[in-house]
Amino acid sequence: MPKKTYFAFSISLLILSVIFSLYFALTGLLLYSGLFLLGLVVGTVLLIHWSTISYKWECSKCKDTIKLSFIENVKGVNIGMNKKNLYCNTCNKKVPFNGIKK
């Protein structure tokens, strides 16, 4: 799938899942509510996948760029909009990295 499709699809899935799981929770249909909670999880995973393939990360100190795997993207702590604290192999320490759209 193209990157933009991933983004649009996961955002739509997240919004619809929130609406429907709330709706079914309020009407007492907890099984359906649970199903849409699952949709919430899938939407989140797709969104992380989208951000994994769409961004590369630039060290704020040495300007080296790295790519993250899905797991590294999850584990990397966000310290702001498009900012993550990551280990830089060139600087040999944890430094803030800036996300750059590929």
Ligand SMILES: [Zn+2]
């Ligand atoms: Zn560095």
